Amino acid sequence: MGAGDLKSGQPDVQSFLAQHEKKSLLRCLACGSVDDGKSTLIGRLLHDSKSLYEDQLAVLQDESQRFGTAGGEIDYALLLDGLEAEREQGITIDVAYRFFSTAKRKFIVADTPGHEEYTRNMATGASTADLAIVLVDARQGILTQTRRHTYIASLLGIRHVVLAVNKIDLVGFDEARFAEIASEYRQFTEPLGFQSICPIPVSARHGDNVTVRSINMPWYIGPSVLEQLEDVEVEELSGEGPFRFPVQLVVRPNLDFRGFAGQVASGAIRVGDELVVANSGRQSRVSEIVTKDGPLQEARSGDAVTLLLEDEIDISRGNLLAAPSDRPHVADQLQAHLIWFGQKPMMPGRSYLLRTENDMVGATITNLKYEVDVNSFAHDAxxxxxxxxxxxxxxxxxxxxxxxxxxxxxxxxxxxLLDRFTNETVGAGLIDFPLRRASNVHWQRTSLGKKERAEIKVQSPAVLWFTGLSGSGKSTIANRVEAMLHAEGRHTYLLDGDNVRHGLNRDLGFTAEDRVENIRRVAEVAKLMADAGLIVLVAFISPFAAERRLARDLMDEGEFLEVFVDTPIDECARRDPKGLYKKAQAGEIKNFTGISSPYEAPERPDIHVRTVGRKVDEIALEIVEFLAGRD
Structure with a gap:
């Protein structure tokens, strides 16, 4: 080939690249129950659309011999199952993303796991998808996990579904079986409001109706999976809407430059446009839009930029910049759909960390309004x-x-949602709307505050939180500590677990969720008493670390002192002043801490007292002296 050939061929290359750039992009995910063939289907799409290189094919053939489950044939699922554990078990654990392209469209496909314990990964894949390929094993039909994944897809905004009834060859390419599954799926998804549902009978292993229509099913006259992916019309889910810019970093390399870096979440911004700091309501104009490649006149959704403003206003990481004419909600109460991933149950009243795209705040679930039955979509208490x-x-x-x-x-x-102690992701939320209940109720400022109330009592407010098993001696020790403090002229109040249940908490039982609410209420009362300048003694089993942390977070820094009354359970049972252990061991008392309900011992209490072999006065004096050392 000569130079003339190269020159004549160059415009064709440029034309091809330009055409490729103009293709629309479809983000889709494959989901469904375990072993329905998600990875195999996507592997077939990649192979049959000629999206694999020769070296990839060679590796696939080699690994099919080592790990394959297709009886010596190429196992297309191995293209997606990248983890060694996945290949050994023949399952998908993580989310695998693959890119491929045809003459009509570009695609990003997410292969998501079917096992229930990896539902969080499925939700991750669905969060950015435009279309869901829901696979169903023709032999098993629609399962609970199929319904769960479909419902999550609808919650996350997916409006188009390809129902791939896979392994149709294993039921003899039975048209009636396909029609039965398609009808059942349409019926149960009717309340979800999908814009399009396209059922397709498929054999992913053999390629039937994956990229081309199958000769084995002359009764089916619809599109193949690839044809449907190429032709489906999806609305643009990002980019439109009002301007939103979550601030990720304040850039201050020198005194003359102060910019706010992040990625435009939606909408567009131009030099000279007004914007508002959603959290504070302060407004300014954009003076410059800076990128690593130089300045811009306009930034649109998805662009990573640094904004410079005309005015010096207070903006920090976590703030959201928005269009003044179309502002976001700013509230401290909201309603949301919650998908729970945690191994421990979610209980209202427990405190978690809520993290948005750019902000993080402590959060409590105040009300579980209803649970959604994924089989019937009923709202269950x-x-x-x-x-x-x-x-x-x-x-x-x-x-x-x-x-x-x-x-x-x-x-x-x-x-x-993050667990406060382990930092584990325990839930994902989709916000419905703000709750306006407290928007017109503001904290009423009073002439006197905690400082003045404490000064007249000549003491520093404190909350001594006694925690330990039933029979450990909490109430006895707390009672003796209060007597010693009273003798010194201190102003105190003792909140005892049993006494509070006669009034404030008389409506609560002893289930885990009631215990959480029990501690939440008492913590709020203790906070008010500390605000009155008192030294508050709280004697509650308070078995869960999360609730004790919630109580600590309510108080001012250094005000909360956790006192762990450490008594072995055998010693508590031997003392058994109320005869409760004997009844619990006989099964007469349910949810008894230490027997049928767990106790999470403090790992780093402020005061750790071991009671065995010690007198009450000795322990109480130790606590009083510790408290005096703080003043």
Whole structure:
């Protein structure tokens, strides 16, 4: 080939690249129950659309011999199952993303796991998808996990579904079986409001109706999976809508430059446009839009930029910049759909960390309004939410945050919940709307505050939180400590677990969720008493570390002192002043801490007292002296 050939061929290459850039992009995921053939289907799509290189094919053939489950033939699932554990078990654990292209369209496909314990990974894949390929094994039909994944897909804003009835060859390419599954799926998804559902009979292993229509099913006259992916019309889910810019970093390399870096979540911004800091309401104009490649006149959704403003206003990481004419919600209470991933049940009243795209705040679920039955979509009453449960809940946040409803903006309408101790992701939320209940109720400032109330009592407020097993000696020790403090002229009040249940908490039982609410109420009361300048002694079993942490977080820094009354359970049972251990061991008392309900001992208490072999006065004096050392 000569130079002339190269020159004549160059415009063709440029034309091809330009055409490729103009193709639309479809983001889709494959989901469904375990072993329905998700990875095999996507592997077939990649292979049959000529999206694999020769070296990839060679590796696939080699690994099919080592790990394959296709009886010596090429196992297309291995293209997606990248983890060694996945290949050994023949399952998908993580989310695998693959890119391929045809003459009509570009595609990003997410292969998501079917096992229930990996539902969080499925939700991750669905959060950015435009279309869901829901696989169903023709032999098994629609299962609970099929319904769960379909419902999650609808919650996350997916409006188009390809129902791939896979392994149709194993039922003899039976048209009646396909029609039965398609009818059942359409019927149960009717309340979900999908814009399109396209059922397709498929044999992913043999390629029937994957990229080309199968000769084995002359009764089927619809599109292949690839044809449907190429032709389906999806609306643009990102980019439209009002301007939203979550601030990820304040850039201050020198005194003359102060910029705010992040990625435009939606909408567009131009030099000279006005914007508002959603959290504070302060407004300014954009003076420059800076990128690593130089300045821009305009930034659109997905662009990573640094904004410079005309005015010096207070903006920090976590703030949301928005269009003044279309502002997001700013509230400290909201309703959201919650998908629960945690191994421990979610209980209202427990405190978690709520993280949005750019902000994080302490949050409490104040009300589990109802749980959604994924089989019937019925709204069921529930007191707690188990793993993979989906519910509608009310949240109370420690401070207001800026957000949109998820249906209006995916980027600024979602959050995850983190366990405060392990930092594990235990839930994902889709915000429905803010709750306005407290918007017109403000904290009433009074002439006197905690400082003045404490000064007249000549003491520093404190909350001594005694925790330990039933019979450990909490109430006895707390009672003696209060007597010693009273003798010194201190102003105190003792909140005892048994006494409080005669009044404030008389409506609560001893289930885990009632215990959480029991401690939440007492912590709020203790906070008010500390605000009155008192030294508050709280003697409660308080078995869960999360609730003790919630109580600590309510108080001012250094005000909360956790006192672990450490008595072995055998010693508590031997003392058994109320005869409770004997009844619990006989099964007469349910949810008894230490017997049929767990006790989470403090790992780093402020005061750790071991009671065995010690006198009450000796222990009480130790606590009083510790308290005196703080003043």
């Amino acid at each position: 529930a007191k707690l939410l188990e793993t993979n449960g989906i519910a509608v809940c009310n949240f109370s946040l420690q401070r207001p945050i800026a957000f949109d409803a998820y249906k209006q903006n995916r980027s600024t309408g979602n959050f995850i």
